Amino acid sequence: MKRFIFACALTMMGSAFAQASTILTSIKPIQLITLELTQGISEPGVLLESNTSPHDYALKPSDVKRVRNADLVIWFGDDLEPFLSKILHEQSNVLTLSEIEGLALREFGGEHEHHDGHDHGSHDPHFWLGYQPTLQVAQTITQQLQQIDSENAKQYQANLTQFESQLAAQQEAFKTQLAPVSEAGYYVFHDAYGYFEQDFPLNHLGYFTVSPDRKPGAKTLISIRKALANQDAKCVFSEPQFTPAVVQSVVRGSDANTDVLDPIGSDVKVEQGGYFQLKQNLADSFSRCLSQ
Numbered sequence: 001m002k003r004f005i006f007a008c009a010l011t012m013m014g015s016a017f018a019q020a021s022t023i024l025t026s027i028k029p030i031q032l033i034t035l036e037l038t039q040g041i042s043e044p045g046v047l048l049e050s051n052t053s054p055h056d057y058a059l060k061p062s063d064v065k066r067v068r069n070a071d072l073v074i075w076f077g078d079d080l081e082p083f084l085s086k087i088l089h090e091q092s093n094v095l096t097l098s099e100i101e102g103l104a105l106r107e108f109g110g111e112h113e114h115h116d117g118h119d120h121g122s123h124d125p126h127f128w129l130g131y132q133p134t135l136q137v138a139q140t141i142t143q144q145l146q147q148i149d150s151e152n153a154k155q156y157q158a159n160l161t162q163f164e165s166q167l168a169a170q171q172e173a174f175k176t177q178l179a180p181v182s183e184a185g186y187y188v189f190h191d192a193y194g195y196f197e198q199d200f201p202l203n204h205l206g207y208f209t210v211s212p213d214r215k216p217g218a219k220t221l222i223s224i225r226k227a228l229a230n231q232d233a234k235c236v237f238s239e240p241q242f243t244p245a246v247v248q249s250v251v252r253g254s255d256a257n258t259d260v261l262d263p264i265g266s267d268v269k270v271e272q273g274g275y276f277q278l279k280q281n282l283a284d285s286f287s288r289c290l291s292q
Contacts, residue, residue: 021149024066026075026084027054028264029128030097032275034074036163037142039272041152044074047084050266051241055213057083067091071148074141080125093148097127100140104132106194108210126263129279130195131171138163170276174200174283181290184234187224189242192263196282205233208250212242221250228254235289237261259289 023044025031031046038044047063048054059067067073067087077098078085088094097103105123127133142160146153182201191207205227208216227233228251235257238244241264251258262285265278 021071021145022069023145024070024073026073026081028266028268028270029275029278030074030076031270032265032268032278033128033134033138033163034141035270036272036275037138037145037156037159039159039162040155041149043270045070046270048081050264053213053241054081054083055211057081059083059087072144074144076125076127079123095141095144097137097140098123098125100136103127103136104130106130106198108191124191124194126192126195128195128275129193129263129282131167131199133195135164135167138167166276170279171199174279177283177287178202181287184290185227185232186235186237186286186290187227187233188237188261189239189247193261193282196279202286208246212239216246221246224250225254228256231255234292235259237285237289239263240266257289257292259285261285 021042023034023038023042025034025044025046027048028046028050031044034044045066047066048057064087067084068091070093072093072095073084073088073091074095074097075081075084075088077096079098088096098105105127108122108124127137138160142156145156149156178200183203185203185205187205188207190209190212193204196202197204206220206224208220208224224233224236228236231254233256236247236251237259238247238261240260240262244258244260247258261282262278263282265274265281268274268277268281
């Protein structure tokens with residue numbers, strides 16, 4: 001009997017090892033989407049902690065080892081995670097999301113393209129805040145997972161179907177939730193919410209900076225102060241990763257509300273439903289601040 005139990009345990013361990021492909025993602029939002037697609041099979045890892053900027057990150061030897069050992073590495077591309085460019089261009093087990101054919105990416109204006117000696121590309125990398133690009137990314141990740149782990153192809157497909165259904169339901173719920181605040185004007189800390197704002201009728205007046213690694217210019221701050229004095233804006237949003245001091249100084253003396261938008265889900269748990277929680281938190285922040 002003991003021998004039988006031991007044999008069963010070995011069989012179960014063997015199947016578990018056979019199932020668990022090592023999936024590594026660059027940033028948390030990509031990890032959260034991938035996690036929904038690998039339910040019941042494996043849990044994807046992530047390279048960057050939530051409080052780390054992908055623009056100036058330097059790979060540690062332990063990161064390089066994880067990248068080399070992964071069955072699949074998923075990243076957005078050079079524009080968002082330049083620190084990964086060199087190592088990933090030397091590997092074949094890589095899915096570059098920005099290269100997905102027909103991916104519905106939003107084009108940035110000219111002021112984004114060159115500043116501080118950096119080229120951040122002409123397309124907005126925050127795809128996970130938009131319905132259509134997230135759907136396309138999830139479908140592509142699923143295809144890739146099925147290729148490297150054909151034994152679990154049916155489970156990946158079932159997970160994708162569930163993800164698509166939940167994404168569509170949440171989209172409809174947000175339309176209802178945000179409709180009452182569609183006219184209320186607001187400013188955001190940086191230009192990260194374009195996909196979300198395309199999906200829902202929100203009255204976005206502007207942003208403090210095009211990118212978190214660039215300080216807001218004096219002209220921008222003056223124009224925001226004027227708008228607040230004229231009571232054009234109901235709310236000014238900061239972000240948890242960056243000091244809100246500049247936001248507080250601009251808002252001081254006005255009637256505008258303040259709140260926080262977290263585009264990467266810093267406090268969201270890495271568990272099933274985490275991606276949807278990230279977006280729910282955004283919708284809640286918008287509706288809460290703009291309805292006051």
